[in-house]
Amino acid sequence: MSVRSRHVLFDHYVAEITENKRLGDVLTYIKERQDKQTKPDVKTNTEKIGYN
Secondary structure: OOOHHHHHHHHHHHHHHHHHHHHHHHHHHHHHHHHHOOOOOOHHHHHOOOOO
């Protein structure tokens, strides 16, 4: 029984590693997309009305 339990735990551990690697790929993709986005042009009220 202990050998079977170890095998099941090992399979679970391998599945976790695989899932984490996939998650890492997804997070890398999201970070790349965020870096490509342009920042919005934020103006102060003074800039909006043209008073300098």
